[in-house]
Amino acid sequence: MLSTFHPMACIAWMRVAEQPQRLLYLAATLAVCTLAWVVLSAFSSPFLASRVGMAVNAELAVANAQTQNGSFPLRHALRLEEMPGVSAVSYFGLASLPCGDGRSSLSINAYGGSGVDSLLRGRGASQETLDRWRSTRTGLLVGADAAARCNLKPGMSLTPRDHLSGVEIPVTVVAILPGGGGALDDRIAYGHYDYLNRLMPDERSDQVLRARVVGENAATLSALARSIDLAFASSDPPLQANPASGTESALGRFGQVQALLGLIMVAMAICALLVWVTVLAHLVTQRRPSMAVLQSMGFGRGLQFGALIIELGAVVSVGALLGVLGGQGVIALLTPRVSWLLGPLRAPDWAFASLLPALLLLAAIALVWPALQVRRLKPIDHLQS
Known part of the structure; x- marks a missing residue:
């Protein structure tokens, strides 16, 4: 050879x-x-x-599958946190407080769950602001447009009556979030779910309007959505999970x-x-x-x-x-x-x-x-x- x-x-x-x-x-x-x-x-x-999913905050929006604007029990949101493939969950209830001028109102999304901090960082909150908000039970983080419309300043304490339940809700403005988070984000305020939930009457207690689920792997986000739909198909009410519009597009x-x-x-x-x-x-x-x-x-x-x-x-x-x-x-x-x-x-x-x-x-x-x-x-x- x-x-x-x-x-x-x-x-x-x-x-x-x-x-x-x-x-x-x-x-x-x-x-x-x-x-x-x-x-x-x-x-x-x-x-x-x-x-890429992490970079665009890939997430699922989970809502009541029967009624578009309906709520679902808090236990459903807590169960979401235990599902395989879920990294973090945040959920919120809703309150509507009158502004000082009496002609407009301030919508409060009261958030709870493991994904709240990352959500608020995405809205422009610094770590110092988050720490102060966490330590203030009645604290609100107010969007720039909502603060201008209702003439709210950091440190203000108010006791308005919720339009939806008629309950008085003492609140304290912790900080004004920087503008630019989006049209809706700038028009609302962020509160604590546990605090708001304790003040609600029995028929509105332990209810969640929406949940935000962040998956461990954005490449399998659609599969996670199907798993959530299947897991809650026989619940009362059933839940439906959909990729957030920005996530789906990206x-x-x-x-x-x-x-x-x-x-x-x-x-x-x-x-x-x-x-x-x-x-x-x-x-x-x-x-x-x-x-x-x-x-x-x-x-x-x-x-x-x-x-x-x-x-x-x-x-x-x-x-x-x-x-x-x-x-x-x-x-x-x-x-x-x-x-x-x-x-x-x-x-x-x-x-x-x-x-x-x-x-x-x-x-x-x-x-x-x-x-x-x-x-x-x-x-x-x-x-x-």
């Missing part, structure tokens, strides 16, 4: 020295394709969906981007295959006379085809190695720029696991035509020169 490998290697080296630019072109094509494969796989990998767009990146990866692989098939076919056609001369000197078809395999094996190895190293370098450069949204990027394991079979398939298809030409080779073909 060593006796045949040496002449194969010598012929391969001779061919590399003859047309290095053609082989460099093949290696560069493969390197670019491999680089794109590694980088695009990092962006199209499904694990990014959960990262994850939908990300899914479309993933599909587009997948198509780009396939297109680049096909382009690389066409380049290799075309260049190798032309290369073997050009070499046919010199190959016939070598055949007449005793270098048989098998020997020359083996030399071609060694030659292309070296090109594939160099191109793939440069592509992988370049792809990892590009990922390292992009990570600081996209980590705020996607977290640290990394090429998934399947990208590397599929690379070797893909390269072998590329080489096998590209060698079909050269193999046919070598098989038909005759010493008389040197006259074609």
